[in-house]
Amino acid sequence: MSILRVENVSYSYNQENQPFEALNDVSFQVEKGAFTCILGHNGSGKSTLAKLLNGLYTPTDGKVFVKDMDTSIEANLLDIRRSAGMVFQNPDNQMVATVVEEDVAFGPENLGVPSPEIRIRVDRALSDVGMSEYAHSAPHKLSGGQKQRIAIAGVLAMHPEIMILDEPTAMLDPKGRAEVMETVLRLNKEQGITIIHITHFMEEAIAADRIIVLSEAKIALEGKPREVFSQSERLKELSLSVPEITAFAQALNKAGYPVAENLLTIDELTEAICQLI
Amino acid sequence: MKDITLGQYYPIESPIHRLDPRVKILAAFLMIVLAFIAGTFIGYAIIAVLLALITITAHIPFVSLVRGMKSVLFLLLFTFILNTFFFTEGQPLFKWWIFSITGQGLLRAIFMALRLVLLVTAATMLTLTTSPIALTDGIEKLLKPLQKIGFPAHEIAMMMTIALRFIPTLMEETDRIMKAQAARGAVFDRGSLWRRAKAIIPLLIPLFVSAFRRADELAQAMEARCYHGGEGRTRLKVLKLGLNDAMAVLVLLLFTAFIIADKIYLVPLLPFLSGGI
Amino acid sequence: MSIDIKNLCYTYGENTLFEVAALKDITLSINDGEYVALIGHTGSGKTTLAQHFNGLLRANSGQIMVEGIDLSIKKADLMALRQRVGLVFQYPEYQLFEETVFKDIAFGPKNLGLSKEEITERVYSTMELVGLDKSEAERSPFELSGGQKRRAAIAGVLSMRPKVLVLDEPIAGLDPQGKEEILALIKSYHIQYNATIIIISHNMDDIARVADRVIALNQGTIALDGTPREVFSHYEELISMGLGLPTISKVVYELNKKGKNVPADIITSEQLFDYILRTAKR
Numbered sequence: 001m002s003i004l005r006v007e008n009v010s011y012s013y014n015q016e017n018q019p020f021e022a023l024n025d026v027s028f029q030v031e032k033g034a035f036t037c038i039l040g041h042n043g044s045g046k047s048t049l050a051k052l053l054n055g056l057y058t059p060t061d062g063k064v065f066v067k068d069m070d071t072s073i074e075a076n077l078l079d080i081r082r083s084a085g086m087v088f089q090n091p092d093n094q095m096v097a098t099v100v101e102e103d104v105a106f107g108p109e110n111l112g113v114p115s116p117e118i119r120i121r122v123d124r125a126l127s128d129v130g131m132s133e134y135a136h137s138a139p140h141k142l143s144g145g146q147k148q149r150i151a152i153a154g155v156l157a158m159h160p161e162i163m164i165l166d167e168p169t170a171m172l173d174p175k176g177r178a179e180v181m182e183t184v185l186r187l188n189k190e191q192g193i194t195i196i197h198i199t200h201f202m203e204e205a206i207a208a209d210r211i212i213v214l215s216e217a218k219i220a221l222e223g224k225p226r227e228v229f230s231q232s233e234r235l236k237e238l239s240l241s242v243p244e245i246t247a248f249a250q251a252l253n254k255a256g257y258p259v260a261e262n263l264l265t266i267d268e269l270t271e272a273i274c275q276l277i
Numbered sequence: 278m279k280d281i282t283l284g285q286y287y288p289i290e291s292p293i294h295r296l297d298p299r300v301k302i303l304a305a306f307l308m309i310v311l312a313f314i315a316g317t318f319i320g321y322a323i324i325a326v327l328l329a330l331i332t333i334t335a336h337i338p339f340v341s342l343v344r345g346m347k348s349v350l351f352l353l354l355f356t357f358i359l360n361t362f363f364f365t366e367g368q369p370l371f372k373w374w375i376f377s378i379t380g381q382g383l384l385r386a387i388f389m390a391l392r393l394v395l396l397v398t399a400a401t402m403l404t405l406t407t408s409p410i411a412l413t414d415g416i417e418k419l420l421k422p423l424q425k426i427g428f429p430a431h432e433i434a435m436m437m438t439i440a441l442r443f444i445p446t447l448m449e450e451t452d453r454i455m456k457a458q459a460a461r462g463a464v465f466d467r468g469s470l471w472r473r474a475k476a477i478i479p480l481l482i483p484l485f486v487s488a489f490r491r492a493d494e495l496a497q498a499m500e501a502r503c504y505h506g507g508e509g510r511t512r513l514k515v516l517k518l519g520l521n522d523a524m525a526v527l528v529l530l531l532f533t534a535f536i537i538a539d540k541i542y543l544v545p546l547l548p549f550l551s552g553g554i
Numbered sequence: 555m556s557i558d559i560k561n562l563c564y565t566y567g568e569n570t571l572f573e574v575a576a577l578k579d580i581t582l583s584i585n586d587g588e589y590v591a592l593i594g595h596t597g598s599g600k601t602t603l604a605q606h607f608n609g610l611l612r613a614n615s616g617q618i619m620v621e622g623i624d625l626s627i628k629k630a631d632l633m634a635l636r637q638r639v640g641l642v643f644q645y646p647e648y649q650l651f652e653e654t655v656f657k658d659i660a661f662g663p664k665n666l667g668l669s670k671e672e673i674t675e676r677v678y679s680t681m682e683l684v685g686l687d688k689s690e691a692e693r694s695p696f697e698l699s700g701g702q703k704r705r706a707a708i709a710g711v712l713s714m715r716p717k718v719l720v721l722d723e724p725i726a727g728l729d730p731q732g733k734e735e736i737l738a739l740i741k742s743y744h745i746q747y748n749a750t751i752i753i754i755s756h757n758m759d760d761i762a763r764v765a766d767r768v769i770a771l772n773q774g775t776i777a778l779d780g781t782p783r784e785v786f787s788h789y790e791e792l793i794s795m796g797l798g799l800p801t802i803s804k805v806v807y808e809l810n811k812k813g814k815n816v817p818a819d820i821i822t823s824e825q826l827f828d829y830i831l832r833t834a835k836r
Contacts, residue, residue: 016697042700042729056497078503086501093491094498098410098442105513107502112509122513140445143596154502170727173596173756174798200729239731244759244801248823255827257834266801270808276834277814450648456610457649460641461710462633462665479661482651486696 003162003194004030004053004084009062011048022048024217025062030196032161035188037205037225038198040214041239046198047089049214050166053196054084067161082111084162085155089170091147092139100142100150101126101135107158118157125153128191129183145176149183156187162194163187169201177201202229202243206264213238226262245269252276285345287405292521293335294406298415300522301407304529308399311533312392316540321391323539327532328398335406345401346394353393360386413437418516424507431507439495447488454483556718556750557584557607562616564602576602578774580616586717589744589751591761591782594771595796600754603771604720607752608639621717637666640716644723646707650695655686655706658695662714680713683746684739701732705739712743718750719743725757733757737764762786762800762821770797787818802826 011023023045030036040046051057052064055071066084069076085107088094097103101122108118126132129149139147148168155163165184169177185207188195197204205211211228213221215238221228229235229246236242242250249263249272259272293301308324315321332342346353361382369377407415417434424430455465458479465476564577577599584590594600605611607620609632618625621638643649652658656677663673678688684705690698695706708724721740725733737760744751755761761768761782768785770778772795778785786792786803793799799807800821809816820826 041731051497054501056501078505081501081503086498088494088498088501090494092446093494096439096442096495096499098438102410102513106499106504109510109512110503110505112511115511115513115515118511118513138445139442140449158502175596175796202730239729241730244823245805248802248805248826251823251827252830255831257830266804266808269805270812273805273809273830274812274814276830277809277816453643454649456605457641457643457646458661459610460608460636460643461662461714462636463661464665479649479651483649486651487648 001032002029003032003067004196005063005065006049006053007063007065009049009052009059009064011045011052011057011060021217023052023059026214026217026219027062028212028219028222030162030194032194033188033192034209035185035195035197035207037208037211038196038214039200039202039205039211039240041200044214045217046200046214047166050086050164050196050198053164054086055080056086078111082107082158083160084164085158085160087148087151087155087163087165087168089167091144091151091171094151094154095139095147098138099135100131100137100139103139103150104153104157107154111158121157121159122153125156128156128187129153143176144172145179148172148176148180152180152183152187160193162196164196164198166198167200168197169199169204177204181207200240202241206243213240215239225264229264230262285341285401285404286408287337287341288408289336291335291337291406293331295521296406296525297516297518297522298407298411299419299516300518300525301403302412302415302419304525305399305403307529307533309396311536312395312399314540315392315536316544318388318391319543320536320539321388321395323532323535324395327528328395328402330528331402335402337402337405341405342398342401345405346397349393349397353390356393357386357390360389409441410438413441414514414516431510435507443491447484450487451480451484454480556586556588556621557582558617558619559583559606560617562606562613562618564599564606564611564613566602576774577606577613580774580776582769582776582779584750584752586750587744587748589764589766590753591765591768592752592754592771593756593758593761593768593797597773598771598795599774600771601722604641604722604752604754607718607720608641609635610641633666637714638716639718639720640711640714642708642711642719642721642724644726646711646724647700647703649710650703650707653694654692655681655695655698656691658706659709659713662710666714676713676715677709680709683712683742684709685735701728701735704728704732704736708736708739715747716749717747718752720752720754722754723756724753725755725760733760740764756798758786758798758800758803762802770795783819783821786821789818 006026006028009023009026010021012019012021014020026049038046038049048057052059052071053066055077058072064071066080069080071080095103096106104122104125105118108121113121123132126135129152131146131149131153134142134146139150142150169180172180181204184195184197187193197208199205206225208225211223211225212219213228220238221231221234229242232242232247232250243264245263245266249259249269250261252259253261257276263269263272308327311324315324332339361378369379370383371378413434417430420428420430420433459465463476463479465473468476560581562577562580566574566576580603592600592603602611606613606618609625609630612625620635623630623635650658652661659677659680660673663676668676677691681688681691686702686705686709690702695703698706724740725736728736740751740753741764743749753765765782768778768780768782769776770785770792777795778788778791786800789799789803789807802823803821806816806818806820806826810818816829820829
């Protein structure tokens, strides 16, 4: 059952009086509960795609359906955005309030949720992201990873079925990145939230159910992580890299060792090398 | 630096701190009005007693009040001197060239100066005992009835909240940009006024550009969380008037009665105490 | 000696309520032409230390000598220091302000008092160094793409021809291709001008490849100092300091946990590959 449908979507806008095509005839579907990763170098169209998914942008051609609701119909937008929450790249520029719990409450407040219910949702959301003890902190005192987890909590408080994350880790240090990825993966596994994760970090796509690679406004590659990462030549052409583990496995394989080309994790590589030495 | 909040909020627990912000805002207003209608020094003494009572109940150290006075010291001095030299009714006590100081003039000057002290103290008490968020909430609630005639109370409150939220962030950014430009040889603290004004451009332009970018991103993030203005919005915390608030109002009314009594009965009896007004 | 520091201490908000000891008793020397990576958990003092190198922050105690300038003297010549030590901040594109790319890159040289001809030469040669085409010179810096903006901002520091180049997370927020481009231009500058490079980064895989030396800060003190191979072989210590490891180091760690006895100082793919070549059972 497709919870999200992108049908022949194109998006262009004017840049210095020239039409620039950010997306050209992109189509795909996302199943409920899936963890989909959208990869692409900067400028490939992935950020534009993110904003088309929740109606912040409307396609210049084609349609986007969230839970069968057309994003180009204004009356649908509130429903669409409640169902498909979005976490943005800059941890600072999505926090509105001076106190963490008030920021998490922002979404439910906008939806007109009754006050006692908001309290319950805020407490639950903060607990889900592991930030309950920071409920009364000021946002500017938090680390990048913590701020992003608050942003995720703010989305969770709206009880979405889908969460779209637009390069949420791009501005974080490795610790923050790990915190965010751990939270997102857990929410997907434990609460069945459909995740659409947009990034340029190959390593983050390893745990995905499906990867879509964008390049020059089109879908260039698609498939399960192992399928996509085994195509190292093609990925290089697309200005992307292969995760270091996979690249190493491929090098060993090429040199004639009995090592599978499509290894993804440290454990898998360790196992394979153990057989060799 | 990051811990400086507007208006020197003194964050402790006290019966005054716990009062509804609306009551405190109106109380401050009332005291300011009383400072103007009080007829005699005795009236001022009554207001001073009220302020002292509030200070003690709020557990605010006297030093904080004095610090608040520092900012208006110049104005205080100016008022005093102006009134001393330009109000020349009655017998001159002291004469020099074209300036003369009279007994009445001196009295009036003291009266005016005292009024200023009371005004500033009342305002300072408000900001010392009410957090910026509480103030914003209180102002929004008080101005809400004006929305019926088109006054954007919600929007103004939202703007204030966002401004408060970003002040520490913008201060950090200013520091960063200053350092970055200083690293390229920019000098901010030397030279003529003109030179310094020019030197600010490499600081101001990046700040402005950044502020616009932030506003853009924040607007998108707010929309993504279903923000659509004040219509139908609920709140996490609802301001509720309690017994303490009722008692505070009673105390205020009592003191107001004293002031009015003083004005009506004592002024005609003790004109020399009325500062010549 | 490029940088010579003895017992440096720095405390934020000294003698106020908000006192925070950021650097405690730092002693280190960095030689001409070294490529040093400064690593440490967030808040360990890396950025604070970096800002001492060009005099933006002044130590509370201890001696610090940078490029021949003694910073313990109150009246140290900061302008001369800022010519010799260039500091590129995180997300440097946020400091662009001029009407044209040319003028922005010329800002530093102008502040140094160079002649018009010298400035023009500097700007164009630096643009070439960072890979910006001459045709971009008259455009507004705000019209450039993200990657170009960063290069223009770095150019704004390189145009001062610093002998020591300090970069605070220069590849933050960049995609793989952008990252390679920036690392390459830092390498060019390093080689072309025999400059001392000090780079603050969290990316251990990159550091393993490019740095000559790694200094690890932990809560304001120096915990480790050595070549990348030496430093990254201290797995447990690095993990306890909240730091990451190069991916290959993690693999080696796992292999050794299974009793395989792989040398702990293998940190890159090439090194591990060579090792397997030599020791594989065939």
